[in-house]
Amino acid sequence: MKELSLNILDIAENSVKAGASEVKISLEETDETLKITVSDNGCGMKEDFLKSVTDPFTTTRTTRKVGLGIPLFKMEAEQTGGSLSIESRHVELYPENHGTTTSALFYKNHIDFIPLGDVISSLVVLIQGSPDIRWRYTHTLPHGEVSLDTDELREVLGDVPLSAPEVLSWISEYLGEQYAEAGA
């Protein structure tokens, strides 16, 4: 991937596929590190699947026997000296609090660190594709914070869908202004 924001988009699509009603994307950034966490309340994974999930030959898709989303994300973290971890609770064992949390740590000053890129664009795509999910986004920067909770927007919007183009461009500008203020 050319930008880590594309990995975020890709990993969050797994949450969508897992039937999550709430997905939290959080970015914690210092001058040295970037930690990306995607956590959802989807169906979760069974232990066997979880163990093999960083293997490219494990996938949920039916058109091919390979899945590169998580292996790529892991490789990109490790090539900066960082790491990836996944925790998951399958719905059968944890009917009350199932879901998956994927977390990757990057060292920003490493030469192989891939830039975050256009994370706003990824969020807009996710909201456009799954407007009924509650998307919660926070990006903690060294000098500020950017955040979005689609439930707050939904309260204002009523039955106007979050995927309406006017709403999407509002979201995009809203986040853009927050980033400008946070000095990013």
Added chain:
Amino acid sequence: MKSLAELAAIKEKMQNRVVLREGSSNIRVVVGMATCGIAAGARPVLNTFVEEVNSQNLGDKVTVTQTGCIGICQFEPVVEVFEAGKEKVTYVKMTSEKAKEVVEKHLKGGHVVEEYTISNI
């Protein structure tokens, strides 16, 4: 600064139109958004379709949606156009520029942009 009040204004404006839009759109644009599509550049393609459909006021007849892996990863970004009563059109190796052209010629003008379709590879 963007405010929630502004969002409320968007709601007011939209509400009347939403009713009209339901069920009346007869063209569906589907963008492949799996790992393969994303890595190949599907994100700007999708966003271009959404923006162009909006700015050209095609929202009443065109819906833009996403799907997973279509199975032809080597041709990503892949975009499928479904239209009632017509055969599906599959565009391959799409870019933002090509997406704009497809909106203009195909979605607006009704003419398939043959040179970007899979049958032309």
